[in-house]
Structures are given as C-alpha cells and as structure tokens.
Amino acid sequence: MNDVLDVALRLVIVFAVFMVLPLVVGQTEHKVMAHMQGRLGPMYAGGFHGWAQLVADGVKFAQKEDIVPAEADRRIFQLAPAVALLPYLLVLVAIPIGPSEGAVGQVVDAGIFFVLAVMGVGVLGSLMAGWASANKFSLLGGLRTAAQLLAYELPMLLAAASVAMAAGTVSLPGILDAFEWWWLPWQIVGALVFFVAGLAELQRPPFDMPVADSEIIFGAYTEYTGLRFALFLLAEYAGIVVLCGLTTVLFLGGWHGPFGADGLGWVWTLLKTAVLAFVVIWLRVSYPRLREDQLQKLAWTTLIPLALAQIALTGIVKVAIS
C-alpha cells in the first residue's frame, strides 16, 4: 500500500511539474520576448502584469470548436497531439532534480537512452499531424520535421554519448554522481552541440523551418484548432523544459553548485534549467530563421564533426586520467 502511495505521489508531482513549468516558461517567453522588443507583453489577464495570460489562453482554446478537416485521416489526426505531448511527460519522470532518492520520478538504468528515445517518439506526433491533415502546407511541415529530426538526432546522441563516456554510466543520477566541476570546460563543445541539436529537434526558432509561418502557415499544425492545437503548443514548451533539464543534468552538473549541495540541490537544478530556458527564449528573439539548406548544412557539416571531436577528446582525457 505504501509503495502504491509512493508511486502515485511521485506521478502526481511529476504531472504537476509537467503542467506548471511549461506554462511558466511560456509566460516568461511572453514577457521576456516583449521586453527584448521594447514592448510590455500581456498586462491584463490576472491583474498583475498579465500573469494569467496562458491560463486565459487555455480557457480560450478549450472553448473553441474542435474541427477535423473532411479529407483528413480522422483517427490519426486526432491522435497526433497526444503522441506529441505524452513522451515529454514520460521523459520528465526520469530527470533527477536533486541528489536524494526522492528527487527523481523513477531511476532508469539506461537513462540517457530512455530520454533520447522517448523524445524522438514525440516527433512522430508532428509527422502524423502533417500527413493526416490532408493539407499541402501540413505535408511540407511534416517533411521538414522529418528531415530536421534525421539530421539532428545524430549529433544530439553523440554529444550525450560523450557525457556517458566521461561518467562511465548511462544513468542520469549516475552521471550526476560522477560529475566534477572541470567537466564543464571539458564537455563544453558537447554541451553546445546537444543544446543546439535539442533546439532543432523541438523546432524552436531559429530552427523553426518546419513551422515557418511566412511560408507554410504553421507547418504540420496548420489544420489544428482548439484544445488539440493547445496540446501541440504545450508539447513545445514541455519540450523546452525537458531539453533544458536534460542539458542541466548532462552538462551543467545538475544539483551540484558552489554551495548548499545537500539540502538545496533541487534549487540549483531548477536555477540552471531556468537560465537555459531564458537562453532558449533569448535565441528565439535574437536570430532569424535558418533556411532549410542552412539547417541541414549546420547539422551535417558542423554539429556532427564537433560532436565526434568531443567524443575523441572525451576518450583521450578519459584514458589519460585513468
């Protein structure tokens, strides 16, 4: 009984985090992006500086009619948002935020592979949406999504593999246990590759070619309205949370901090995640969208060689110190 309660409690907490953090990131994006453009952003909803804007958006989305295009592949069209969103929920279960046993939803032995595998499944949602919408813009969006995923999955995996080599384990808490501060300069290239590839996998600007609104409306999500559309958006922001959390855990030392590692480890994790989420927003505001050929070129000619070089460096240092 106690075990069941424990599991239920963990799931509830993970679910709460899953529902709250993406909204926090979304609201931060509203405000940060506005101020970076000399605007104020939402100011009304909720009274104080529009803090409840996303709640209001959610209510609005829930009220909208759920439309499925007549020519669409109904079942797949309706299933796609869930396929896009649920993997991030699963990933969140495995991300440790503190050193203690209670600070992670579930310890997964092959943690890195688990999170990367499940994140890859999320993209299937976009592909399903793109294909099932019976819309040429959606189809183009789906194609671009697939091409982007194929290009960026590899550098992401290689960068993650570098950390796994350094730590000698593929379990996320295990990596954090092995973390030393000098891993930061050692793995910095891998960290950059991982973060950039992750951004591309989430289709965040400047890698938002699959949803380029000036060319293909909203890519795979063009035909979606109401709650299903909101689920896709939620998936994007959940993806940001997951990506930032993962980068924190893999490259920035998670709960390790200059001080207070015992009780306040989770604060360090959250802080680093928040800073990374800010960087995600910052990059979105600062850079224009990459063209499709630039996207592919960046992945195949820059990120993959860099990731391979990082692995070589990791191997050399690992052999040298052991």
Added chain:
Amino acid sequence: MAVPPPPPRPRIPGSGLAKGLAVTLRTMTRKTVTAQYPDVQPELPPRSRGVIALFEENCTVCMLCARECPDWCIYIDSHKETVPAATPGGRERSRNVLDRFAIDFSLCMYCGICIEVCPFDALFWSPEFEYAETDILELTHERDKLREWMWTVPEPPALDLGAEEPKEIAAARKTAEKLEAQRAQEAQQNQEAQQADQAQQKAEGEE
C-alpha cells in the same frame, strides 16, 4: 579602376551572433515604448489636433471658416438684429447673431484651415480625442458641445526667449503706458499747483 575594397577587419568568428544577442539583451534592460493608452492617458503637446473648440463670444458670423473648409463640414446659421441707436438721433446698427454653429467631425479632416482663417480667434485646437460614437450622426458637434471643448483648450505655449511681443499685448501695453504717463503728468501738475498754492499762502502769512 575599381576602388580597392577596404582591408577586412579582423573578425572573431561568432562575433556577429554575440552582437545579436547583445542587442536584444540591451533592449530588455531599457524602458519599453508601449503606450498603455486606456490606463494611462497620453501626454499630448498643446498643439495636438484633437478636436476643434468654439469660443462663440468671439464669433462674428463672418462665415470665413465655413467657406474655407475643404470638405464643407462647418454649418453656420445666423440672423441679423438691429440694435437701437446708442445716442438719440444716431444711426441704428445691425448685428449678426449666431443661431447654429456645428462641425461634422465625420467629415472633418483636421486640416485646421478654419482655425487659421478665423480673424477673431473664435476657433481653437484642443488635444481631446476621445469622442468616438457608435452613431455617425452624433459626430456632428453642435455649438454647446463645441463650447464645452473650449474648456479643454490648453494655454498656448510660452514664447521663445527674445521673441517679438504679440501685437495685442503690445497694443495693450502701449495704451497702459500712455494712460500711466497721462496720470503721472496730471499728478505732477496737481503737485505743482499745490506747491504754488502753499507758496502763496506762506507769502501771505509772512506779510
């Protein structure tokens, strides 16, 4: 003979990317330019062309404004009244009395010609601009409404340093100075007369 290109500046790779990030970060720390209009009223300069106000005491129904208006949005009705002669045997005068003065702001294009052209300063710009209506007919402001706008007309901005004095003030000042001088002269004459009187009395007393 092409101009040789300027020597390339030594560039650190990625400096352009960093510059982009710096721009957005700097903008974030600065004050925003958003006007929170319904919550915060805009600070408009006194010359803002918001609405036209009528100071009808100054209006002589000369019809210049109505005639000069490019889109004919000023409506003026008036009649003549005869004023009885002020002095017995004098001539009776006729005077224009304003019956209606209306501006149709659905037609008005805010060119301000009527205000420029008014010889008696009966029309003014006011910066008030919140008079949208749901019915277009209500955009025709009659004289009482135009009169109410008058109370929102701001003071004219102060003159520049060393500017020429406005004519009316110059005229008033001259009149005042003239009066002053006259009074001073009269006072001096009185004083002299008094002194003369006193001197005479003194002389009489000594005798």
Added chain:
Amino acid sequence: MTLAATAAHAALAAHPAPSGFLSPTGVEIAFLLVGIATLGAALVTVTTKQLVHAALWLVVALGGLAVEYLLLTAEFIAWVQVLIYVGSVVVLLLFGLMLTRAPIGRSPDADSGNRWAALGVAVAAAGALVWVVVDAFRTTWIDLDGPAQGSTEATGSFLFRHWVLPFEALSVLLLAALVGAIVLSRKRGKEQS
C-alpha cells in the same frame, strides 16, 4: 537483435531454471499479451491498404517489441530499440512515404503480386527464428529478484568482451552499406547532369 538475444542467453545460462513452462506469473501473462498485441500489429502492418497506417502500425509493433525487451529486463536493448527503430527508422519511412503520392485513404495498388512469395519467405524466416530461439533457450528463466541481467553494464561487457568480433563485423557491414549508398547516389547525379 539476435546478437542481443544471444548475449542475454549467455547471461541467463548461469541461472538454471527453477520454474516450469509458462507458469502463470504476472510478468509472463503480460509478456504473452504484449506478444499477441505485437503480432497483431505486425499483421495489420502488412495487410492494411493505407500506407501511412502501415508505418504507424509498425511503430506499435516495434514498441511492443521494446516492451517485451523490458519484460525480459533488457532495459538497454529496449530503449535502443525505441531510439533506433521508432525514432529513426520509422521517421525515415514516413519521410519517404510523404515524398510519394500515397493518398490519405486506401491505396488501390497496395497489394503486391508477389505476396504469396513474400508470405512464404516470411513464414520460413519466422519458422527459422522461432526454431533457433526455442532451441537455444528452451526453458531458461530469468531471476527477477536478483540483479538485472539485461542491464546496460551486463549488455556492454558481453558485447565488447565476448562478442566484439561479430560487433565489429556488423559495423563493417553497415559501413559497406553506407559507402554503397553514397556510390549509388553519386552515380545517378552524374547521369542526370
């Protein structure tokens, strides 16, 4: 997959089986049910006339296999299965399908004339695999209470200690395929230009 199975077999061989054939524990029932679901999904994959549905049913089948690996405590293999097959192979498949003129509904020409031959090959392959696996494992049982025998560490050490030669041979094979693909694509480019 076979390699992994053999590795797992080697890991299991050390533990003699205490239980009988198909003792109805929860894990076994789950294993059987997932197996049936996987088989069903695989059958739908090859029989459905909607091409993209076939690809998505393939996702279900491959995911079912991953669950089977999980139930066999081969956690690492399970996640790699999801990562490679669901995350990459199916995405590539869908990418290819989107480039074709596949309609949203049924494809009229989805049935191949070779289907009987294909069925024969499939049955033969399945028979061979089932026979090999049954012959290799018989009634070997996994001790669920002990340390996970399919953990990343165990798999890694088996792969790179006992089976490093086949592993390298496989990678050379993949490299050959890679080079072949490049050669093919280059040749066609020259003819067109």
